[in-house]
Amino acid sequence: MALSAIESQTILVVGGGIAGVTAAVEAADTGYDVVLVEKSATLGGRVAQLNRYFPKLCHPTCGLEINYQRIRGNPKIRVYTLATVSAISGSRGAYTATIAANPRYVDARCTACGDCAKAATTRVPNTFNYGLDTLPAAYLPHPMAYPMRYVIAPEVIGTPEAEAIRAACKYGAIDLEDKPKTFDLSVGAVIWASGWKPYEAQKISSYGYGRVPNVITNVEMERLAAPAGPTQGRIVRPSDGREAKRVALIQCAGSRDYNHLPYCSRICCLGSMKHAAYLREQYADAEVDIYYIDIRAHDKLESFYKKLKADPQVRFVKSKPASITEGADGDPVLHGENTLTRELYDRAYDLVVLATGMEPSLADASPIKLTMDDYGFIVPEIGDDAGQFPAGVASGPLDVSMSVQSATAAVLKAIQAVRTNGAQPLKGQA
Ligand SMILES: Cc1cc2nc3c(=O)[nH]c(=O)nc-3n(C[C@H](O)[C@H](O)[C@H](O)COP(=O)(O)OP(=O)(O)OC[C@H]3O[C@@H](n4cnc5c(N)ncnc54)[C@H](O)[C@@H]3O)c2cc1C
Numbered sequence: 001m002a003l004s005a006i007e008s009q010t011i012l013v014v015g016g017g018i019a020g021v022t023a024a025v026e027a028a029d030t031g032y033d034v035v036l037v038e039k040s041a042t043l044g045g046r047v048a049q050l051n052r053y054f055p056k057l058c059h060p061t062c063g064l065e066i067n068y069q070r071i072r073g074n075p076k077i078r079v080y081t082l083a084t085v086s087a088i089s090g091s092r093g094a095y096t097a098t099i100a101a102n103p104r105y106v107d108a109r110c111t112a113c114g115d116c117a118k119a120a121t122t123r124v125p126n127t128f129n130y131g132l133d134t135l136p137a138a139y140l141p142h143p144m145a146y147p148m149r150y151v152i153a154p155e156v157i158g159t160p161e162a163e164a165i166r167a168a169c170k171y172g173a174i175d176l177e178d179k180p181k182t183f184d185l186s187v188g189a190v191i192w193a194s195g196w197k198p199y200e201a202q203k204i205s206s207y208g209y210g211r212v213p214n215v216i217t218n219v220e221m222e223r224l225a226a227p228a229g230p231t232q233g234r235i236v237r238p239s240d241g242r243e244a245k246r247v248a249l250i251q252c253a254g255s256r257d258y259n260h261l262p263y264c265s266r267i268c269c270l271g272s273m274k275h276a277a278y279l280r281e282q283y284a285d286a287e288v289d290i291y292y293i294d295i296r297a298h299d300k301l302e303s304f305y306k307k308l309k310a311d312p313q314v315r316f317v318k319s320k321p322a323s324i325t326e327g328a329d330g331d332p333v334l335h336g337e338n339t340l341t342r343e344l345y346d347r348a349y350d351l352v353v354l355a356t357g358m359e360p361s362l363a364d365a366s367p368i369k370l371t372m373d374d375y376g377f378i379v380p381e382i383g384d385d386a387g388q389f390p391a392g393v394a395s396g397p398l399d400v401s402m403s404v405q406s407a408t409a410a411v412l413k414a415i416q417a418v419r420t421n422g423a424q425p426l427k428g429q430a
């Protein structure tokens, strides 16, 4: 049963990607209690799934681990993973948030020793690698997971295999009776850092994703290039494991298209340039063609663009390919017209990467009525009643540094909301 709404200075952060994690540590370091709710089994969001990230091409751990340390060291932050917010009632300064948490079946005694994984025989899709490979039914979501704790896949619960998995744990950390839970929290403000999902490439039917072999998406490219990814960092073709040396990167795959996402996803031009750099680092003889409408590489990364432009093995082709078909040996073949030279082309590649855009996670899946723009990005509330604010890509397509800035700004608005609502001042203050 829902609590009657009471005033609270606790800040609820929904989503544990870079924006949500930043919001949580910034608010808690300022002295506020924070509840961070993340729907997957680990914090880190999509940034954790990148191989490296611009501007410095760092490993995602550089940015995330420092925040995890701040979370570990700050008792003001409570983290719920495998959890979402199913309802919110009340108003600024006095909301009641209903949290729905799914079972992990593994408690805090887990040392991540991995013995349970050895006892599992069923394999489940590895969502961290976008389904490019599988994991045992007892698994760590990825090597840098936070919390560093295993998960038992619901698929095996109630089977003899689950009993064998439990018996393999010498720390008694597995509870097969764990159940979904729902509970209410009183919070004064809410930060929505629910991020994005990749646009579904199958919807761009002329590009043959899922039908033509060796057509992949940009997020899958990140996992192929990652040392902890499905190919241990070797950029190879999914169909036959052959080295992918002649590669086409297709910009605006789904974005800037009224049949799909009408807006510019803002990050995918730079994402593809990063992919060209991955390929050129990995194979000295790699040849990369980038098919584009216009290049939108924002300000500070102009030099990255110029460096690639100067590389004779990277070609920028001004064209939006019309279609992709299957050629010999599983080669994807691009068909279209170069709009500068008017040349018609039919070109075969080892691999084609679709630069699919970013779609807001909650566009069609929000359990709560939130003010959204035409595309599903959350619009911040304004005025004296404002108590719910978006951060990161939940508010629009942003890169990591912009997401961090937006999270910090959302924290300021959330603090204003809980402090100007008649709630008690922080301890020690007049
Ligand atoms: C191919 C590609 C490459 C990129 N490379 C770079 C790069 O090199 N450098 C760079 O700066 N940026 C890069 N980006 C952009 C970067 O990924 C984003 O800036 C970043 O992910 C934004 O973080 P976020 O926290 O806003 O969202 P997310 O990373 O999406 O995190 C949102 C979190 O919220 C959780 N969540 C969602 N819904 C709910 C819910 N209802 N309840 C609870 N939790 C929920 C999700 O599980 C997730 O953990 C790239 C993007 C793409 C597409």
Ligand code: SF4
Pocket (backbone or CB within 6 Å): 106, 109, 110, 111, 112, 113, 114, 115, 116, 117, 150, 168, 169, 170, 171, 172, 173, 174
């Ligand atoms: S659940 Fe038990 S067996 Fe599995 S990793 Fe954790 S401690 Fe090891």
Ligand code: SF4
Pocket (backbone or CB within 6 Å): 251, 252, 253, 255, 256, 263, 264, 265, 266, 267, 268, 269, 270, 294, 295, 296, 355, 357
């Ligand atoms: S960032 Fe580049 S690839 Fe992405 S939608 Fe905008 S123009 Fe297209």
